[in-house]
Amino acid sequence: EPEVTQTPSHQVTQMGQEVILRCVPISNHLYFYWYRQILGQKVEFLVSFYNNEISEKSEIFDDQFSVERPDGSNFTLKIRSTKLEDSAMYFCASSGTGAGNTIYFGEGSWLTVV
Amino acid sequence: SQQGEEDPQALSIQEGENATMNCSYKTSINNLQWYRQNSGRGLVHLILIRSNEREKHSGRLRVTLDTSKKSSSLLITASRAADTASYFCATDPLMDSSYKLIFGSGTRLLVRP
Numbered sequence: 001e002p003e004v005t006q007t008p009s010h011q012v013t014q015m016g017q018e019v020i021l022r023c024v025p026i027s028n029h030l031y032f033y034w035y036r037q038i039l040g041q042k043v044e045f046l047v048s049f050y051n052n053e054i055s056e057k058s059e060i061f062d063d064q065f066s067v068e069r070p071d072g073s074n075f076t077l078k079i080r081s082t083k084l085e086d087s088a089m090y091f092c093a094s095s096g097t098g099a100g101n102t103i104y105f106g107e108g109s110w111l112t113v114v
Numbered sequence: 115s116q117q118g119e120e121d122p123q124a125l126s127i128q129e130g131e132n133a134t135m136n137c138s139y140k141t142s143i144n145n146l147q148w149y150r151q152n153s154g155r156g157l158v159h160l161i162l163i164r165s166n167e168r169e170k171h172s173g174r175l176r177v178t179l180d181t182s183k184k185s186s187s188l189l190i191t192a193s194r195a196a197d198t199a200s201y202f203c204a205t206d207p208l209m210d211s212s213y214k215l216i217f218g219s220g221t222r223l224l225v226r227p
Contacts (some may be wrong), residue, residue, distance in 0.1 A: 032139050042220070043202065045214045047217065048212050048214050095213070099143055100201065100206070102147065103204075104159060105157035107155060110154075
C-alpha cells in the first residue's frame with residue numbers, strides 16, 4: 001500500500017538552529033499537509049499546500065516556519081530558528097483530490113530542541 | 115469549545131470484549147475520520163464517514179455518525195491485545211476555506227490479554 005515517508009525519524013537540535021524535515025507524499029496525491037503533536041497533546045494542523053502554494057496555515061505556523069516542494073516529489077518543512085517549544089512530533093500527510101478524501105499520514109519526525 | 119472531543123479519555127477492557135469510543139464535535143462537517151496511533155508512532159487511517167452517511171463497517175470496526183447530535187462512535191468488536199492504542203476522531207469542518215482535519219484529544223485504549 002502506498003505510504004507517506006518522512007525523514008529523519010528523530011532529530012535533536014540546539015535552540016536557534018535551523019531544521020528541515022522531509023517528506024515524500026503518496027505519488028499521485030495533490031494536497032500536502034504538516035501537523036504536529038506535542039507530547040501528550042492533540043494533533044494540531046500547521047499548514048496545507050496545493051498547487052505549489054500554501055492553501056491555509058494555522059496560528060502556529062508563524063514566520064519561523066516555511067514549506068517547500070522543491071522537486072516534485074519531496075515536501076519539506078523548515079523551522080528557521082528553533083525554540084524549545086518546537087519540540088514535538090511532526091507529521092506530514094497527503095490526500096488525493098482534497099476535500100472529502102482520506103488524509104494519509106507518515107510515521108512522523110520527532111524533533112527535540114535542547 | 116473544541117472540535118472533536120472523544121470520550122472516554124481512557125478505556126481498559128479484556129481481550130475479546132467490545133470497545134466503544136465516542137466523539138463529539140461543535141460545527142457542521144463534511145466528513146469525519148477515525149485514526150489509530152500506537153505509542154510514539156504515526157497516525158493510521160481507519161475509516162472515513164461522510165456527513166450524509168450514518169454507518170460504515172470495516173472488518174471489526176463499525177463507525178456511526180449522527181449529524182443531528184454532532185457525534186460519532188467507533189466500535190471495535192472482539193478486541194485483541196494488538197488493538198491497544200490511542201484512537202482519534204478528526205473532523206473536516208464544513209465552513210473552512212480549505213480541506214484540513216481538526217483532531218480530538220483521543221481515547222487511550224488498553225486491551226488486556
